[in-house]
Amino acid sequence: MNEQAAAHKGDEDSEHSVRAEISREMVRLYKELFGRGPTKAKTDFVGRDIVLCTLEHSQTQAEKALVRMGEHQRLRDTRLYFQYATEERFHEVIERILGRKVRAFISGMDTGKDVSAELFYMEPAE
Numbered sequence: 001m002n003e004q005a006a007a008h009k010g011d012e013d014s015e016h017s018v019r020a021e022i023s024r025e026m027v028r029l030y031k032e033l034f035g036r037g038p039t040k041a042k043t044d045f046v047g048r049d050i051v052l053c054t055l056e057h058s059q060t061q062a063e064k065a066l067v068r069m070g071e072h073q074r075l076r077d078t079r080l081y082f083q084y085a086t087e088e089r090f091h092e093v094i095e096r097i098l099g100r101k102v103r104a105f106i107s108g109m110d111t112g113k114d115v116s117a118e119l120f121y122m123e124p125a126e
Contacts, residue, residue: 018097019043025093026053026118033086034079036060038116048125049103051094053118059111072111079116083107094120 023041031037038055104121
């Protein structure tokens with residue numbers, strides 16, 4: 001492997017490590033805030049300034065009961081209310097790991113499939 005390929009591999013390993021750390025921290029945060037952590041988490045960079053965290057299977061038993069009752073909007077409203085009430089905690093994780101400021105935060109959930117997305121728009125890198 002030449003020097004350039006080795007440097008590129010090192011960058012890929014570093015990025016993978018950062019993405020894995022963000023995923024672990026999001027799982028920890030969900031568990032702390034909602035009482036149950038997701039069983040599957042994945043973080044991706046979308047360009048240079050966007051971080052997308054996809055979290056699956058995080059619904060509590062009470063939330064699953066709301067889904068069975070067809071109360072999808074009530075569940076989305078409740079979950080999003082709690083997430084935005086603790087928004088600074090989500091920002092802190094990303095800002096600490098990346099060393100960059102979060103410019104905007106968007107949270108969403110597919111209640112039927114139990115998939116959540118946390119989207120972070122970062123201030124431009126210096």
